[in-house]
Amino acid sequence: MSSFDSSLSRRILRMRILVTGLAVVVAFLLGSALVALAGINPLTALRYLFSGALGTRHGIGETLTRFIPLFLATLSFAIAMKVHFYNVGIEGQIALGSLGALLVGVYVTGLPAPIHILLCLTASVVFGILWLSVAGFLRFRFGANELLTTVMLNYIAIYLIDILVETVLKDPNSLINQSQKIAATAKLPRIMEGTTVHLGLVFAAIVGFIVYYYVWRTPGGFELRAVGANSKAAKYAGINPAKLIIIGMIISGGLAGLGGGLNLLGYQSRWVSGTFLGYGFDGIGAAVMGQYHPLGMAFSALLFAIIRVGGGAMQRSVGVPYPLVHALQGIVIIAVIISAYFIEKRTEKMTKGGQ
Amino acid sequence: MDSQFMIIIGILLGSTIRYTVPILYAALGGLITEKAGVLNFALEGLMLAGAFFAYYGNLVTGSILVGVLCALAAGALTGLILSISILKYKASQLVMGIGINIFYLGLTGYFFRIIGSSGAETMVDDLLGSIHIPLLEDIPLIGVLFEQNILVYLLVVLVIFTARFFNKTTIGLNLKAVGENPYAAAAVGVDVIKNRTLAIVVGSMLAALGGGVMTLTMARVFLENMVNGRGWIAFTAIILGRYSSKGVLIGCLVFGAATALSDIVQIVGIDIPYQAALMVPYIITIVALVLSVGGGNAPAALGARYDRE
Known part of the structure; x- marks a missing residue:
């Protein structure tokens, strides 16, 4: 019984991480659309975002700080x-x-x-x-x-x-x-x-x-x-x-x-x-x-x-322009809070299905 | 009474109105939303959105009316997003508010920098003209009250209308019913989701218009984060006003007068740091909150999640 429970809770946890991750991806897509509005190639911008924050020793340091x-x-x-x-x-x-x-x-x-x-x-x-x-x-x-x-x-x-x-x-x-x-x-x-x-x-x-x-x-x-x-x-x-x-x-x-x-x-x-x-x-x-x-x-x-x-x-x-950072964070928050609804529904289904 | 005193009173009254109007639009918007049982924590972001899009609409077309319409459209769209996420996807009202506020803080600053405008050349050039009411405008001391722009007069009508709306019209009574007890309202055939959506969308439009008033008639230009807490002050004014439009009007006037007073203190050259004057509205808000506690009168189902059976 307990091993069954733990496998279910592991599956729920995996689902939560997956859905939340998906919400973040959607948020970044919307953010990319905003970048495109400024006439800038979003892929280039995204590359600079991640390489700037994680691509160099200095960048990683700034991020951790x-x-x-x-x-x-x-x-x-x-x-x-x-x-x-x-x-x-x-x-x-x-x-x-x-x-x-x-x-x-x-x-x-x-x-x-x-x-x-x-x-x-x-x-x-x-x-x-x-x-x-x-x-x-x-x-x-x-x-x-x-x-x-x-x-x-x-x-x-x-x-x-x-x-x-x-x-x-x-x-x-x-x-x-x-x-x-x-x-x-x-x-x-x-x-x-x-x-x-x-x-x-x-x-x-x-x-x-x-x-x-x-x-x-x-x-x-x-x-x-x-x-x-x-x-x-x-x-x-x-x-x-x-x-x-x-x-x-x-x-x-x-x-x-x-x-x-x-x-x-x-x-x-x-x-x-x-x-x-x-x-x-x-x-x-x-x-x-x-x-x-x-x-x-x-x-x-x-x-x-x-x-x-x-x-x-x-x-x-x-x-x-730097304020995009806040716009993107706002989108991430909204996407994640909406994804919580799907997580709740899915969790209900998984728990019921297991009984 | 010497004439200098009269002039100061005149300035004080005039700037009290200027500071009150944007907050009052937002507070009325918030009131309508809250009467239907939903807390609108996004007033701050909605005002910013309205401020920017009114400015931008006017900048592109040169028409104040287009500016006003842009602010209303931004408010309506945001209101729809709020409605769907809160009513359909059961998102927390607080978290949605925080998300929208951060989003618009970023989006308006981002767009403002993209359009690359700053300074005098992009000012709203045709200030919304003031409408002088004959005879009344000549009254000493309070004459200034009768030479305002149309958005101020519209607001007066709105305050009076809102009071009647909730007590005399079917839509208003339905909104109140879903705010007091949504399950009972649903049982007698009132559509909770539809009514709440209506309240959120209309309320958000008014809040955005409040921001639009700031760029179109006060600052004449957009500045990043120019709303600077006014949305939250509007939110507080609803509580202070005990959820009635008359009370909200008085609450907003208190904030407007306090801000105007702190301006005067600086103008007449009393030597205090300018930040101390800027703090005044926030301190007044806290004091007012403390003094107003106990009355309540909030809609019974305010803020509660509604699950259709």
Whole structure:
């Protein structure tokens, strides 16, 4: 019986991957049509997209560097979704996480490198949690819809950091509005020679595994999922939903903040006024595509990173305007969410057929 | 009252209207969709689409009317895509909204760069003329209210009409019924899918028109990501307005006035970072959300998935 079950679930998994893959292919075909509209040969453009993102050592490095904050954003969104907390404010939490790392990285000095880095990352996690807590507080105290408050907090976060960077945090030796660079002891070391890939990739992988283990392999994670699946039943089982929503919220905000911190310590090193990272918004799309599972989200975050880096390469080589990247990501999200319908139908059929 | 004060009040009223109109179009569109039980998270993207295609239609033909029609067409097409994916393929309303928003952020920026236009030479050259209502326009202080363009007057008519529509017309009552209890409505022969599709498409057209107003009568040019959260503010205004068109009107006016005020603060030279002024509408939105909680009045089946038996 159990071997039969596992063969069925393997077949379902294979079908899910196949259908989702098909949806991505359809999305790329539609994206190609947009490229053709610009009078550019889509095949040439696609070749530059993939060779730019994966064809060279440098390109792979760029892709993996962008993967880091994207992957953490997907984890952040997924954990919050598990407890039905709509955290659309990841962009803002990433920005605040960057700010936390920046403050400690620039203004705390004289520490040995590992300790300085850990202190910076702690600050980024705390800042991310605090920023999400604003929305959390407003929901629990006043019942304000967190989806809307987190959207608004995104705009406020980005303007707030720009104000700081243009005033108190401005680098006095710079002509443009930007902060100072973080101290050398706060920089995350590069781990792939000749590329921008930094130690943050290892952190992201470890965090991804911990999240997977916690949510799917521990009693606490089981309670978390139970609340998301059916909060009434969970209450009967003696689980306190409010407590678990708060736990989910804290993890979500912390992960987003960490993503911002890793990106700042490993890649940006400073904040330039007017920076818009966009990892938070892309991360939500990638989380949906990865169906909220860490492994699926690792793939989709990687795909979104490839589209980002490849989009830059397409612009430089054949002049495809960069915003195509967002159009393509939008199409991917829509194609994948529609494909979920076919997966659901097909799964029903396969399970019934097996009985 | 000195004349300087009068002038400032005049400017304030005028820009309150200018800031309110695009949001109010989108919010009314969202309201119609939500009355039928479907959350329209795509207002932001729809406004961007309307802004770009209105601009483009006008750029190519030199006709404002064509611009307006292009915005409406973009809204209708997007509304159809939303309807099919949400109603037929049971896609999550939130995820579809996010997808559409990211898509149009990219598509409008992409097309804008492809047509290779930037700056003054591509400005909408014939601003939609304002229609002066005789006598009323001469009233001191509020005279500015009566020298608006036709899209503003149309909006006033729409607000009044929407209120009647949901309470007095069969189509309006049917829409409300499928928003309150789709299964009961279906049982008495109201086609849930058809009514919801109608609401989504019409609502999306209005939201796109709101974006079109921005390029045709305000900015006179398209800028990437120019909607910048207004769609979400419109979404919030629906909640603040407790799902009535009068309430939505007031909600949008509050945002319009707040934005206009933050403009004035900068113009009269109070020394604050310009980003602080830009933050104001978003902060107001959060404050308003907190203050409005408790009333609710949302359609009972709002956001729920509908499976035909």
